[in-house]
Amino acid sequence: MASKLMDRLRRTLFKEGEVVSKEPIDVTEESFPESSELEDDTECLSERLGGTLCFDGESALESEDPGEASGPDSDSDYLGESIEDGFSSTDTSPVGPSPGGSSLLTRQLQDSWRSLRFRSVPQKLVFEVTDASVVQESSSKYVLYTIHLIQSGMFDETPAAITRRYTDFKRLHSCLRRRHRDNMERVGFPRKKLRKNFVAETIAKRSRAFEQYLTHMHSLAELRRSPTFLEFFYLGDLQAGQMLMRVGRYQEALGPLLNGLRLQEKLGCEEQGKQQPHHQQGTHWLFTLLALVTCFQELEQLGEAQEHCDRALRDLAPSPEALQQHHFHPLLIPLLQTNVRLSWKISKDKRQWEVLLQEIQDSGADTGNQPSLKEYLIKEALVESEGDTKAKLKREKAT
Structure with missing residues (x-):
């Protein structure tokens, strides 16, 4: 499609046997019906390759501008390193150099990128609250939180989830404080409110708090094995x-x-x-x-x-x-x-x-x-x- 567009543009600007006109030529989208399709493809490509994929929760961007991201978690960095290795070294390519000096095939490039990504990104366990629903049972009412345990740094084919309520977390916290007093001395816990326990804002804040709480517990070796x-x-x-x-x-x-x-x-x-x-x-x-x-x-x-x-x-x-x-x-x-x-x-x-x-x-x-x-x-x-x-x-x- 790009070659057809360039031929059509060349014939328009440089007609055979004529001198180039000094007046600007107004090129409209109607003159080139395929131009809109080309722009859509380019936009989709920029969306797929833009931004930063951060697999490590501790490394946060200092700026909101994705163009300033230059850390090792950037998609473009991984892709760039794979391409550079593929053109400069024969060890990266599973088939070695070809007689014509051709670059890696697309599939080989993807395999190289995946292997590089898995070697570079450390795996860690992520706790994510994916749902929080208010449950009414006879005279009692509570919020049920669904927490997924996800292995980061790789495609997790075996997701696992639990459903717990506030009292379950409170009971866990009390048991850990009794049995691991030194590690739990400075660990806070969200308090129960007298009002507004079931409003969206409170539920959202507690969801984030439970994620941080479980992440912190799992980061300590003694508690992680408790x-x-x-x-x-x-x-x-x-x-x-x-x-x-x-x-x-x-x-x-x-x-x-x-x-x-x-x-x-x-x-x-x-x-x-x-x-x-x-x-x-x-x-x-x-x-x-x-x-x-x-x-x-x-x-x-x-x-x-x-x-x-x-x-x-x-x-x-x-x-x-x-x-x-x-x-x-x-x-x-x-x-x-x-x-x-x-x-x-x-x-x-x-x-x-x-x-x-x-x-x-x-x-x-x-x-x-x-x-x-x-x-x-x-x-x-x-x-x-x-x-x-x-x-x-x-x-x-x-x-």
Whole structure:
């Protein structure tokens, strides 16, 4: 389209055999019907490439003018660096230099930009209030906040969300102050008002305050690993899934269980579970995986059941020394037996886990009369860590 426009403009300004006129030529949009289309394309292009994409919440622009943005988060900076690297270095291009010295193809340029962006932008967990609705229940009235946990610095394919009210946040704050007094000494909390608690302005201010509050808690290493802080996010989903499993509503239980799994993944509970499988967070992490195994198995989704079963086994697989001393998780044997059956049904390689099961048998461990996973899941008491602490104190006083 651009070449046609230039030819038409050239014929208009320089007719064959004539001298250029000194009078200005009024070029209207009607003379060039494609000019408006060209302007629209240019405007769209400028909108797509303009502005700054900021993946780090701590780096804010000093000026409102997007043209002054020159930090590493700018889209144009990333694109410019990728183009420069593509023209000057053969290492960036996956195909190397071509005989004609051509530049990177569009797809290769995009791949190079993505890889550069993911290397340059640090990932962090973002807490964002995406909805706040007023709920009226009989004589009570409250605001329900929906908070999404998003992994920044990348395209988050597994979003996770929670819904909490003001009293839930207040209870979390009180528990953290009791258990982490030093870290919580200077942390403020939005007070409850006697009036105007349900007006838009108050709700908006509290939404931003809750975002900042959770971000600050997560930025402190001690609080980030605190069971009180972690269970605030995922424990309710696990309890809801367990209640639905107890009455045989496995399809409905999948929703809260999968959301609970994604929340634990984002909060780093998986790593804590691997390091301390008998710790509270390790127990909750294992419960979530085994609950999903059971639900998918009951719903005849054997591939998904085996996938989560395999994932749990990778966390529980004992070392050779622990195996000889019979120091392994009590659910390892029924989990191995379940995985072998599921792998056989879906024609998946199961030799690795069959070998481990045989080694356990050879070590003298009893592999018969093992409790079923469903029995364990139904009987497991999912309580908060603070409740466990109180129960232990009562038992210690009694003895």
